[in-house]
Amino acid sequence: MTSQYHVPDTALEVNEVHKSFGGVHALRGVSFSIRKGEVVGLLGDNGAGKSTLVRCISGVHPADKGQILINGEEASIHTPQDARSYGIETVFQDLAVVPNFDVARNLFLNREIISKNPILKFFGWLDQKAMRKQSEIALKRLNSRIPSLGEEIRNLSGGQRQAVSIARAVNWGADLVIMDEPTAALGVEQAAQVNSLIKLISSQGVSVLLISHNVQHVMEVCHRAVVLRHGRTAANVMIEDITPDDLVGLITGAKRAA
Numbered sequence: 001m002t003s004q005y006h007v008p009d010t011a012l013e014v015n016e017v018h019k020s021f022g023g024v025h026a027l028r029g030v031s032f033s034i035r036k037g038e039v040v041g042l043l044g045d046n047g048a049g050k051s052t053l054v055r056c057i058s059g060v061h062p063a064d065k066g067q068i069l070i071n072g073e074e075a076s077i078h079t080p081q082d083a084r085s086y087g088i089e090t091v092f093q094d095l096a097v098v099p100n101f102d103v104a105r106n107l108f109l110n111r112e113i114i115s116k117n118p119i120l121k122f123f124g125w126l127d128q129k130a131m132r133k134q135s136e137i138a139l140k141r142l143n144s145r146i147p148s149l150g151e152e153i154r155n156l157s158g159g160q161r162q163a164v165s166i167a168r169a170v171n172w173g174a175d176l177v178i179m180d181e182p183t184a185a186l187g188v189e190q191a192a193q194v195n196s197l198i199k200l201i202s203s204q205g206v207s208v209l210l211i212s213h214n215v216q217h218v219m220e221v222c223h224r225a226v227v228l229r230h231g232r233t234a235a236n237v238m239i240e241d242i243t244p245d246d247l248v249g250l251i252t253g254a255k256r257a258a
C-alpha cells in the first residue's frame, strides 16, 4: 500500500508512527519522508523521540502503529535484519567496530567471506584476500584516507573509525544510512572529513538520516531538517529556508513551523 504523499524518488517514508514503552508514549504519530540522495537532519531536545524513531526504522524496536515505506512499498521491519534487507544500515554511536580487528575484517563483520577451499572452509577459515580486495574497492569509492586495510581499528583516529563504519554501511548496498551524532566526538578536521563523506555518499544516491543535537552541523551538511518535539513532528524545513536561530526556536518550542 502506498500513501497519498508518495513521490517517485522517495527513498523512505514514515507515516504516523507510534511507539510506547509502558506508559511512556515516545512517538505520537511521526511522519516525514526522505528523497533519494537527500541528507535529512533529525533534531529535537532530549527525550523528543529521535533515538526511538531511529530504532523503529532500523528494526531495533518495531513501531506499534503506522507505516514505514521503502521506495514506495510498505516495509515490514521487526528486526535489524529486516531493515538491512530493505537497504537500511545504521551507524550507531558506538560504531560497532572490534578494536583489535583490522579495517578489512571490520568492514566484513558478521558477513565474513569464508575460504572456498573445502578443507579450510570446514574449519571456518576466512578468505582474507577476497575481503581485502573488496575492502579496497569500498574505501576507494569513498575516497577514504585510511592508511592501511591491515591496520587494527584501535590505531585509527575517531574520524577514520567513523569512515570505516560508514564504508561498511555503504559497502552492503545501503540505500539509506542512518547516523547517530557522527561528529559528536570528533575534532574540527575529522568532523570536516566525515561531512565530506556524507556529501559524497549523498551524491552517489544514498540517502542519509542524521541524528544531531548540533544545529550548525545540520546547517552544514543537510538538505532538510525534521524536528521532533514530545514525540511529534514539530517541523520539516528546507535548510535554505531557515536560519540557525529559527531552527533552535523550533527545537525548543519557542518558534512554531510556518
Ligand SMILES: Nc1ncnc2c1ncn2[C@@H]1O[C@H](COP(=O)(O)OP(=O)(O)OP(=O)(O)O)[C@@H](O)[C@H]1O
Binding pocket: 021, 024, 025, 026, 044, 045, 046, 047, 048, 049, 050, 051, 052, 053
Ligand atoms: N527502552 C525504553 N524504555 C522506556 N522508555 C524509553 C525507552 N527508550 C526511550 N524511552 C523514553 O522515550 C522517550 C523518548 O526517548 P528517546 O531516547 O527516543 O529521545 P531522544 O530524542 O533520542 O533523546 P536524547 O537526545 O536525549 O537521546 C523518553 O521519554 C525516554 O525516556
